[in-house]
Amino acid sequence: MIAYDFEYYRPESYIEAIEIFGEKAKEGKAPIYYSGGTETVTYARKKLINTGTVIDLKDIQECLIFSEEGDKIIYGAALSLNEIIERTSFELMANVARKIADHTVRNRLSLGGNICGRLFYREAILPILLAEGKAVVAGEEGIKKIPILEFFNKRVNLGEGEILLQVEIDKKYTDLPFYTERKEKHGEIDYPLFHLGALKVENNIRFAFSGICAYPFRSIEIEKQLNDKSQSYESRAHHAIENLPSSARNDMFASSDFRKYLFENAIINALKELEGDK
Amino acid sequence: MIGYKDYTSITLNINGELRKVVVKPSDTLLRVLRENLGLTGGKPGCENGDCGSCTVLLDGKPVKSCMILAIEVANKEITTIEGLKNTEIQEAFIKEGGFQCGYCTSGFLLNAYALLEEKPDANDDEMKEWMQSNLCRCTGYEGIKNALHSAKAKIKER
Numbered sequence: 001m002i003a004y005d006f007e008y009y010r011p012e013s014y015i016e017a018i019e020i021f022g023e024k025a026k027e028g029k030a031p032i033y034y035s036g037g038t039e040t041v042t043y044a045r046k047k048l049i050n051t052g053t054v055i056d057l058k059d060i061q062e063c064l065i066f067s068e069e070g071d072k073i074i075y076g077a078a079l080s081l082n083e084i085i086e087r088t089s090f091e092l093m094a095n096v097a098r099k100i101a102d103h104t105v106r107n108r109l110s111l112g113g114n115i116c117g118r119l120f121y122r123e124a125i126l127p128i129l130l131a132e133g134k135a136v137v138a139g140e141e142g143i144k145k146i147p148i149l150e151f152f153n154k155r156v157n158l159g160e161g162e163i164l165l166q167v168e169i170d171k172k173y174t175d176l177p178f179y180t181e182r183k184e185k186h187g188e189i190d191y192p193l194f195h196l197g198a199l200k201v202e203n204n205i206r207f208a209f210s211g212i213c214a215y216p217f218r219s220i221e222i223e224k225q226l227n228d229k230s231q232s233y234e235s236r237a238h239h240a241i242e243n244l245p246s247s248a249r250n251d252m253f254a255s256s257d258f259r260k261y262l263f264e265n266a267i268i269n270a271l272k273e274l275e276g277d278k
Numbered sequence: 279m280i281g282y283k284d285y286t287s288i289t290l291n292i293n294g295e296l297r298k299v300v301v302k303p304s305d306t307l308l309r310v311l312r313e314n315l316g317l318t319g320g321k322p323g324c325e326n327g328d329c330g331s332c333t334v335l336l337d338g339k340p341v342k343s344c345m346i347l348a349i350e351v352a353n354k355e356i357t358t359i360e361g362l363k364n365t366e367i368q369e370a371f372i373k374e375g376g377f378q379c380g381y382c383t384s385g386f387l388l389n390a391y392a393l394l395e396e397k398p399d400a401n402d403d404e405m406k407e408w409m410q411s412n413l414c415r416c417t418g419y420e421g422i423k424n425a426l427h428s429a430k431a432k433i434k435e436r
Binding site: 001006054104 | 280281302326341349410
């Protein structure tokens with residue numbers, strides 16, 4: 001049971017959504033956008049979210065698009081993870097998304113919600129970081145396409161009232177070799193100790209990580225070290241750990257040392273797999 | 279644009295029956311089913327999306343009703359455990375003893391029903407992937423697994 005009341009709106013266009021957001025913000029109703037609801041409803045029940053207005057984006061056509069025509073893949077932000085898993089030809093995306101939450105939750109959990117929500121794992125962003133996709137964002141000035149590394153840098157860069165409508169990925173990345181590894185404390189259905197994604201683009205392996213630090217990231221510096229073939233796998237992985245952009249997480253699920261140990265092994269596995277020694 | 283500020287009357291399509299109900303925008307589907315409509319088959323377990331005991335079907339897909347607002351499903355077909363009377367999966371759970379205390383059973387049944395309707399040839403991996411969404415605190419998983427295989431065989435005879 002949610003112990004407080006809020007208003008509910010379901011606009012049919014992003015323009016309506018932005019207008020009602022602005023209106024309700026002025027009224028002091030702390031509006032939030034809503035799609036799958038998996039996070040919003042549970043957080044509202046625990047009073048971790050206090051809002052006077054929920055704006056449901058599920059009737060906005062741009063948020064529901066799934067397209068793999070031409071040289072682009074477009075995922076609407078309100079698509080559920082299962083819709084993407086079942087329909088996409090981008091195996092890396094399906095592979096990462098399949099490990100998030102459980103099958104029933106994924107029938108509701110939306111791509112946009114996973115990327116823009118409050119939980120910091122945001123695992124669905126890993127393939128988009130690796131494929132250097134674009135975020136299609138709607139705001140008062142209209143629609144803009146933002147490179148994902150600008151849209152997400154430690155945090156989601158969305159202005160007040162802006163909506164993530166879609167994610168766009170270049171199709172050329174869909175057939176490339178990739179590797180993913182996710183570790184959990186107990187079973188598969190749990191938050192990750194870390195989730196690693198790697199994509200081999202020409203002779204270079206790109207890496208993106210979630211769960212090891214307090215935000216998902218891709219680090220050009222770490223990738224440079226990891227692609228230095230003059231070093232052993234072990235030494236490269238060790239250097240990567242030394243150069244994490246912030247300290248490795250240390251919590252009730254795993255100490256930072258244990259997390260780093262598992263993480264180092266996962267990096268070695270990825271290197272072996274994608275450099276062809278496995 | 280649809281907008282609800284306060285209590286409002288909506289019609290829900292539940293188990294093929296149209297039911298009128300007055301809800302607040304912040305009411306979860308689970309609470310409305312149980313407390314407004316008397317459909318107590320869906321259970322409040324964790325109310326956090328973890329245990330799956332509140333599972334219902336929305337247009338044939340399993341979802342956790344504790345994580346959904348009732349107001350957003352007015353145009354959907356909702357199936358609760360009360361709508362699965364005399365189905366192969368119900369019979370299979372009885373035959374195979376696919377329950378112990380029974381609290382989680384409605385969630386498991388609905389999820390298993392949806393799986394076998396969508397994938398009548400579901401293999402063990404698919405069964406595992408789908409059924410991992412539900413927890414049985416009595417750990418009666420063996421009976422549940424047997425019930426799925428038994429229902430699968432029955433469904434093939436249709």
